[in-house]
Amino acid sequence: MSDSDNSLGPMLTKDTPYSEWKGDAKAYLRRKGVYTHCIITPDPKADAEIVASREKCAGILWGMLSKEVKPLVRAHEDDPKALWEALETILAPRKAGARFNAYRTLTSIRLREDGTLLALTGRISTAMRLLKAASIAILVKPTGKL
Known part of the structure; x- marks a missing residue:
């Protein structure tokens, strides 16, 4: 193994x-x-x-x-x-609240006093992925089929 x-x-x-x-x-x-x-x-x-x-x-x-x-x-x-x-x-809730929370997370990101630009861009990238996932989840209705 x-x-x-x-x-x-x-x-x-x-x-x-x-x-x-x-x-x-x-x-x-x-x-x-x-x-x-x-x-x-x-x-x-x-x-x-x-x-x-x-x-x-x-x-x-x-x-x-x-x-x-x-x-x-x-x-x-x-x-x-x-x-x-x-x-x-x-x-992964399929409701508008998830998208709202993702927007709120994205808009609240600030450079921390002891933070680096690299860490800031990482947090922004993560927030953008969450926003994209939340937006797609709202547009795609679950069918229960594969």
Whole structure:
């Protein structure tokens, strides 16, 4: 087993833009061969191999969450599909408030006394990504289909 097999995958913190983390998490779960458990409803008659794969998916997904995010979705820690949906509902709301908050964050950025221009541009870039993600989320209506 290589070191990359032992990694926990992309970490979701309260400061991580959800839209960026989601793409990285999808890729990581696909490499592990368990992403489908995040999008399909579990079969109650599933065999032991599928149940083990679902548990593996739930464990990997749970391991990618930071301490401050876990309490928000603790009720879903054993169900990868419910956990995936809860994260999206909580961290990527599809309403105008998300876009307003992104604008507010962007317009409130100031150069700190002890800050550098590089740090300032990094904060601006992050705020712009959040604004873009919030704007796209409002324009795209969720269909529930893949």
